[in-house]
Every structure is written in C-alpha cells, then in structure tokens.
Amino acid sequence: MKLIINGVSIFCDEVHNLKMIDSKTQIERWLDECWDRMLSDPAGARLLAEQALQLADDGSEPACRAQLYAGLCDIYLGEFESAVSVLSPALKLALSKGYRQNLLRINNALGMSYQSLGRYSAAYDHYEYARDLALDANDIQRLTPPMLNLADLLFDMGHIESSELVLNDILGRDLTEASEDNLIEACILQAQILLSHVRFDDAECILTQTEAWARRVDFHYALLRCKTLRGRMYRLRGEINDSIQVLSDVLDAPLMKSESQEAIAVYLELGKAWFSAGNPKQAVAVLNDAIARLGLAKFSTLRLKILEQLAYGYQLLDDATQEAATLWEMRTIEQSAQVQDALLTVQLREYRQQQSQDQLEQKLKERENQLLKQSYERLQMLNDVAHQITMTLNFPELGQRLYRILAEHVDVHFVSLTTLHEREQQLTFRFIVDEGERITAPDIAMDKRGSHTVKALATQKPVVINDVQRLDRDHVVGTGTSPRSMLFVPLILEDEVLGVFSMQSPKPNRFLDYELELMVAISKFIAIATANILSHDKVRELNNILTQEKQTILDAQARIEHMAYHDTLTTLPNRQALQEVIEERIKANADGPFHLVYIDLDGFKPVNDRYGHRHGDRVLRDIAKRVKEALRTDDFAARIGGDEFVLLIEAFDNRKDLQAFLNRLLTVIQEPVLTDAAGIVVSASIGAARYPDNGVTLDALMHSADQAMYEIKRNGKGGVMAL
Structure with a gap:
C-alpha cells in the first residue's frame, strides 16, 4: 500500500519503521537525561522517566528501565513507599523477560527503599540477591553498590563487625572499574565504623580526605553526609557547640529538601546534640520539626526513629501524656512493619522461585549453546591445525605452531614430538616446547622401562595420565610447571608408526573423552606433517651430499687451474x-x-x-x-x-x-x-x-x-x- 505525501510516494511500512526509529531514539534520550538529572533534580528526572515509559512498548527493556529510573527518582525524593510500588512490578517484568542487568539494579533499588522504610529483613534479601547476580556475572562494577548498601544496612542494624567485614571484602577487590561515587561512599562508611570504635583521629582524617574528594567531583550529597558524621564526631568528643553548628548548617543546605532519609539522620544527630547540651526542650522542638518538615508517613519506620528520641525527650521534660502517646504510636508502627515484612518475605520467595526456574531454563539453553560451541571450536581447531602445520617443513617451527594452538584451546603448557630411529632403536626428540620456550632432552631408548612415550609407540594407542600425584622425573620431560595431566599419542600413517606426540597440562583431568577424541583426530594431521618433514629432510640431505660433491670437483678444478698458472713454492704467478x-x-x-x-x-x-x-x-x-x-x-x-x-x-x-x-x-x-x-x-x-x-x-x-x-x-x- 502506498501513500502520497506532498507529492512523494512512500510505503506505509517505511513510515512505520521511521516512527519506530524516532521513538526508540527519543526514549533513549529521555532515559539518558533522566539518569544525568536524577541527583540534582529528581522531580524533573521522574517526569522524563514517565514520558519514556508511556512511549515504550509494554514489557520491553526500555519500559523496564524507565520503571527502574522512576523508582530511583522516588528514592531521591524521599518517597520510599512510592518507590516500592514502582519497583515491584519492574522486578516482575525483569524476572519474566530475563533482563539480568535491570534485575540487579532493581533489587539494589528495592533494598535502598526498604532500608529507608526500616524494613531491614526485606532490604537485606534484596541486597543479597543483587550481590549474587553480580557475582554470577563476574561484574565487579555492578557488585560494588549492593555490597556497599549491604554494609551500610548492617551498620544501621547495629552489626558493626559484620558491616566491617563486608566493607573489607569490597576494599580487598580490584576496584579499578568502580565509580568514584561508590569509592567515596565506601570511605564514608569506613569513617562511620571508625567513629563507632571511638577512633576519632582516624575518622577525622578519612572525613577530611573524603570531603576534598567529594568537592573535586561535585558529589554534594556525599559532602553533606561527611558533615553529618563530623557533627556526630564533635558530639561524641564533647564539642557540643561545634556539633550543633555543623548540623544546623547541614539542615539549611538546599539539597536536604529532597533528601528525607539523610535529613532524618541530621535531625536525629542534632536532637542528640541538644540532649547532650542539657536542653531537652530544644531537642524535642527539633524532632517535632523533623516530623512536620519531612511529612513522614504515619506508619513509616523513619518516623519510628524520630518517635524514639521524642519519647526520651518527653520523659526528661516530665510530660507523661506526650510520652505515652508517643510510645503508643511507636508500638503501632512496629506491628505494622512486622506484618509488612512477612508479606514482603513471601513476595521475595515467589520472586526467587521464578528466578530459579528462569535460571534452570537459561542453564539448559547455555548447555545446548556450549555443545554447539564446542563442536564449532573443534572444527575450527582442526582446520587451524591442518592449515598451520602444512605451512612448515621444519620441526622447531612445527612445535611452536602446535604449542600456540593447543595452549589457547586445550590449556597445555608443554608439547613434544619424537620420531623412531629403528637402526638405533631409540626415539629422538624433534622438538620440545615448555611454556613457550624451546628446550632439549636426551633420546629415549626403546627398552627404557616405565616410559610413557615408549608405551604409546609399542601399543600404538594413546596413553593418558589424568592426575599426576607424584612426579617421577626419570619419565617426565620439562623443567617448568609441574604437570597434572599428560597425554601421549602415537603418530601413525598408513600403518607405519612414525613417532609419538605428547602434551602436558597443569590442570588435572584435562584429557578426558572430548579432548582425547579431539587430540587423536589432530594427531593424524601431525603424522602427515611429520612424514612431510622427514621426507623433506632426506631430500635435503641428498641435495647437501650432491652439493658437497659438486663443490669438491669445483675446488679441485680451481686448484688445478691455479697450479697451471702459479708457482707452487712461492704462490706467485709462473x-x-x-x-x-x-x-x-x-x-x-x-x-x-x-x-x-x-x-x-x-x-x-x-x-x-x-x-x-x-x-x-x-x-x-x-x-x-x-x-x-x-x-x-x-x-x-x-x-x-x-x-x-x-x-x-x-x-x-x-x-x-x-x-x-x-x-x-x-x-x-x-x-x-x-x-x-x-x-x-x-x-x-x-x-x-x-x-x-x-x-x-x-x-x-x-x-x-x-x-x-x-x-x-x-x-x-x-x-x-x-x-
């Protein structure tokens, strides 16, 4: 079907394709801009995520990513319940469609949401789930955020030693691919742990360095967290006025308007500072201001943290009525949180069961792909061997070529080839390559007992040693890596045994059925190459003899000619x-x-x-x-x-x-x-x-x-x- 637009004929399918391309491009632009603005302008970034979600196809990866970004924006806005309501369907979508990258990030975001809501059990499960996904994928860059969040959660729960263990695990890994933001957050957590151990000097040193780092990369949120910790440090050291001043300045920062969780931490620290200053009335005023200013939900566990301090303040002020009301509200929130945790645990189990099923199906597909890949690699390797070894007519070069191919495909560190010298009744090494270097070894007598090479030649069958427990140096060639697996394959061409090709691997059980079958197939090509080189050497030897005889004749002719024209005594011309x-x-x-x-x-x-x-x-x-x-x-x-x-x-x-x-x-x-x-x-x-x-x-x-x-x-x- 054609359409006529402005006098130009185009196909409807082409119009549709153009619209598809434009919409996909627009979605990606919105999502990229959303990611860039998420910290500085979470409200504006959320609108971009909503626009991308409306334009994206249902169930598509961009739709899943748009839900994730919307949930992250809610977290930065302090709307944690809303974040959970957005991220939960995104998690189901990622599970059903197998969006593994999004699955990891969604679990990490849900962990952040539940931690902010005080639902630590659910937060722990999601962080652990995200960590396991990153470990399975060997993705260090994506492993760092959930592990940092897990360490932070354990610290919030009072498990300081466990938090420190997780943090040390992070710092002990290769962090070259980790983002600077994550590294700064790791330093902040380290300072928190040091403060809990009352190591003020060490904590202050880290805070000073981290503040400078955060300023350099414009990580304002981290800078506020450092100042909050500095306020806590001043309070713990008894420098109450300095603590109150620093914490008050943090609360006045514009970024605090969108950081409700961090703002609560600041309010709590400021309340404790006023308690330490002996002014419970001011402390209660600060805490009530936190509830009013942050608009905390009625059953929020963040509200619970504030209420705990308020109850203590009312007790100091002898206000029994307000104290009782505060304690009752705290009990109601705790009961509600327990119910919600139970529901979330059931929901998470359902997610994991679905994930286990998906993983099983994925493993079956991967196994099928692996078998196909092995077959392809075998054909490719046979072709590579056939091509490479027929391009050379000398044994040292043949050895180097075979070593390069087999070291890449079969994890060997040693290859050698011997040929039979029937008159001398011995096997002569034509090449030995050990860890890429050429070495030499004495010939092997045919009557040498215990020789695997002699056994392979005599039986005309491969000899396999799949796990070398103890090396007998009389029967092992090579000075480098100790072998765990060895293979000796006879080289047979037209019923004639030419010699033996051998390999060594540092891994046990390296030459099992698949590899053994592969090497027997390769040995046929090696036998052909060996026969070609031996024939070439014989021709070359005959040519050398003929050349030497010819040179002898030429030298004799030259001597005769010289004698005809020269005096034999003085060598002068005659x-x-x-x-x-x-x-x-x-x-x-x-x-x-x-x-x-x-x-x-x-x-x-x-x-x-x-x-x-x-x-x-x-x-x-x-x-x-x-x-x-x-x-x-x-x-x-x-x-x-x-x-x-x-x-x-x-x-x-x-x-x-x-x-x-x-x-x-x-x-x-x-x-x-x-x-x-x-x-x-x-x-x-x-x-x-x-x-x-x-x-x-x-x-x-x-x-x-x-x-x-x-x-x-x-x-x-x-x-x-x-x-």
Whole structure:
C-alpha cells in the first residue's frame, strides 16, 4: 500500500519503521537525561522517566528501565513507599523477560527503599540477591553498590563487625572499574565504623580526605553526609557547640529538601546534640520539626526513629501524656512493619522461585549453546591445525605452531614430538616446547622401562595420565610447571608408526573423552606433517651430499687451474701466467708504457749448498713475499725459474723515480732472512726494460732486461740498471 505525501510516494511500512526509529531514539534520550538529572533534580528526572515509559512498548527493556529510573527518582525524593510500588512490578517484568542487568539494579533499588522504610529483613534479601547476580556475572562494577548498601544496612542494624567485614571484602577487590561515587561512599562508611570504635583521629582524617574528594567531583550529597558524621564526631568528643553548628548548617543546605532519609539522620544527630547540651526542650522542638518538615508517613519506620528520641525527650521534660502517646504510636508502627515484612518475605520467595526456574531454563539453553560451541571450536581447531602445520617443513617451527594452538584451546603448557630411529632403536626428540620456550632432552631408548612415550609407540594407542600425584622425573620431560595431566599419542600413517606426540597440562583431568577424541583426530594431521618433514629432510640431505660433491670437483678444478698458472713454492704467478698477462696487455695497448723488471738472485746457490734446500726454499718464499708487498696495486710479479723473478710495473714519469724504485726493491731483497739456522743474506742483479721503447714482445723485453741485468753482474753483482 502506498501513500502520497506532498507529492512523494512512500510505503506505509517505511513510515512505520521511521516512527519506530524516532521513538526508540527519543526514549533513549529521555532515559539518558533522566539518569544525568536524577541527583540534582529528581522531580524533573521522574517526569522524563514517565514520558519514556508511556512511549515504550509494554514489557520491553526500555519500559523496564524507565520503571527502574522512576523508582530511583522516588528514592531521591524521599518517597520510599512510592518507590516500592514502582519497583515491584519492574522486578516482575525483569524476572519474566530475563533482563539480568535491570534485575540487579532493581533489587539494589528495592533494598535502598526498604532500608529507608526500616524494613531491614526485606532490604537485606534484596541486597543479597543483587550481590549474587553480580557475582554470577563476574561484574565487579555492578557488585560494588549492593555490597556497599549491604554494609551500610548492617551498620544501621547495629552489626558493626559484620558491616566491617563486608566493607573489607569490597576494599580487598580490584576496584579499578568502580565509580568514584561508590569509592567515596565506601570511605564514608569506613569513617562511620571508625567513629563507632571511638577512633576519632582516624575518622577525622578519612572525613577530611573524603570531603576534598567529594568537592573535586561535585558529589554534594556525599559532602553533606561527611558533615553529618563530623557533627556526630564533635558530639561524641564533647564539642557540643561545634556539633550543633555543623548540623544546623547541614539542615539549611538546599539539597536536604529532597533528601528525607539523610535529613532524618541530621535531625536525629542534632536532637542528640541538644540532649547532650542539657536542653531537652530544644531537642524535642527539633524532632517535632523533623516530623512536620519531612511529612513522614504515619506508619513509616523513619518516623519510628524520630518517635524514639521524642519519647526520651518527653520523659526528661516530665510530660507523661506526650510520652505515652508517643510510645503508643511507636508500638503501632512496629506491628505494622512486622506484618509488612512477612508479606514482603513471601513476595521475595515467589520472586526467587521464578528466578530459579528462569535460571534452570537459561542453564539448559547455555548447555545446548556450549555443545554447539564446542563442536564449532573443534572444527575450527582442526582446520587451524591442518592449515598451520602444512605451512612448515621444519620441526622447531612445527612445535611452536602446535604449542600456540593447543595452549589457547586445550590449556597445555608443554608439547613434544619424537620420531623412531629403528637402526638405533631409540626415539629422538624433534622438538620440545615448555611454556613457550624451546628446550632439549636426551633420546629415549626403546627398552627404557616405565616410559610413557615408549608405551604409546609399542601399543600404538594413546596413553593418558589424568592426575599426576607424584612426579617421577626419570619419565617426565620439562623443567617448568609441574604437570597434572599428560597425554601421549602415537603418530601413525598408513600403518607405519612414525613417532609419538605428547602434551602436558597443569590442570588435572584435562584429557578426558572430548579432548582425547579431539587430540587423536589432530594427531593424524601431525603424522602427515611429520612424514612431510622427514621426507623433506632426506631430500635435503641428498641435495647437501650432491652439493658437497659438486663443490669438491669445483675446488679441485680451481686448484688445478691455479697450479697451471702459479708457482707452487712461492704462490706467485709462473712463466705461463706472465706470458698471457703481457700478451694481453700488449694486445690491448690501452694503458700506455710499462716496465719489465728482471731479477736474478746473487749468491743463492751457496745457500742451498750450505744450509740445504729447506732453508733455500724459505729464502725464496720470504723474498717473493717482500717483492710482492713492495709493488703497487696494479703491478704484477712472477717467478719464472729457480732464483729468477719478473715484474711488470706501471711506467714512472721519469728515469729518476724508476731508479729509486729499483733501489728500494734491491734493499728489500738484501734484508736478512731469519731461519732457525742463521740470518741468511742474498743480493740481486736487477735489470729493467721499457715498453715499447726496448721491445714490443715478451721475448724482446725479456732480452733487453736480461742484457741490463748481466751488465750488473759483469760489474760485480748486487745492483740495478734500467735501459
């Protein structure tokens, strides 16, 4: 069906949906504003709650919350009977619909209402009920208010020690999520308890700190409570005038107009202060003013507290008539309260029976959901294991991956895997992960008695230890957390037993039917991964052997090639290398001129004759090393014969520089060679030829350099000459 609005066609369902969205948004806005204004303007906040309740669907969660907020506003207005009448149907609704969050808060609010009405038994039951709901939900933030109220109730009832125990229980918990308002109220209650123990200094210290805290967060109600307690402290210390002044100031505070319960506490304290001042007449006037000003209901237990003090005041004033009338009214209120408590007890039992039924149904649903969740988690875990372990081909990484998965899902702190070495008849640990850290352990012999790993391998069946009472360290691997449960699963693939996978958990009975079945399923994937890694290791081992053999051949070829072009004694290039280098250089002719230097050692033959060839070889090696170190980077040195060396050096800019270089070379050669026989000294005849001036081939250059060198020898040896 369509509607035409302002020329636009829309569907009626769409209009309805838009209205639904707008109304829900408006309800939430009213409820949020109601919550924010509840303490500062409870009357205005209650109107907002009523508006939200009218717009909300019957039985809906917002409707339940609106009733709760209306009841809280009544409490802050001092209308406790009205609060009960609003909160009671809200409690039934929360029970029937399972609104657990609201159920907790409604019970706490009803406890506050009944405590203010003096119906302590009903208040206690509701606080206890709210506390149990918070504990079941492990909700510390929502646990604090009912426990604080319970401690306050016990204090009101005169059970100081019980109140202190509950308060210590609160303060001993993690209060990081608790609100500042709740923490301030806990401090106020602590000050009350200290005053009851006559520990004035400690109480005053806490009050001073709490007042500063309350001012900082604008918690005006708490500030008035602190001042009321300060007035009580002054009275108990005998500082009566200070007490009367502080309490009178509190009563004049604007917030006291909407805080009837706290106002009664102030009136009672002020009355007691006037009694202590020896002025019962003024005390009676204050108490009568409380009844008139606060408009207390006729059968209110708050009225009863005032009447008790009035009766005492009339007794001091010898007014028997007023005393008798006051005592009669007190008895009537007490009888009425007893009847109401009995009715409330029956009503609360009905609530709890309904809650028990709801909880049973909820547990059945949770159990069904848990079974479905377990099935899903099992499939997810199997998929995760299959995916993770097929992505690796080495055992240490496999161990880390399995540990992460199983530690998350099965609460294990230890995993290990062994493989069978048939030839050695032992089980070799491929990985051990203990509390996330890799450790090692000796191999396990197949004939080791009492070994759970050997038993699992031999029987080809899982071995389960569900509660380790006493550890036998000979049969337990790992140095960290002591295990309470252990599982050993054989790894079997195509009827071949590959090894054993084991786990440890710090919890007893961890590997029962469900977990055992799960791990047997997972072990099949682990067996596949193990076989893959073992096969990969064999291929890698063969590749390593082939690589090593190939490298051996390459090294041999390199040695042969090196030997073809190098002198084996001095490791200098030989005549063949010299031939190729100079031919390539002459062919390229790109680097310009160069010098060929011919060195012939003088007096070397006597060295061999006198000291032997071992020392002669030492002399040749040392001189070859010295010559090579004396050259520049681009120069070249070769040994072409027994005591003959040829150098190719870059051309010098002038003959003087060349002559200086050759002289340095001769000096280096003539330095003694130290051996274990003696310091051996040889000299050399050095001739140099220049390319292309003295030749353009190796032979021509060698001939020219040789001529220069023999010229030195003819002149007595031990010198240099450059053509």
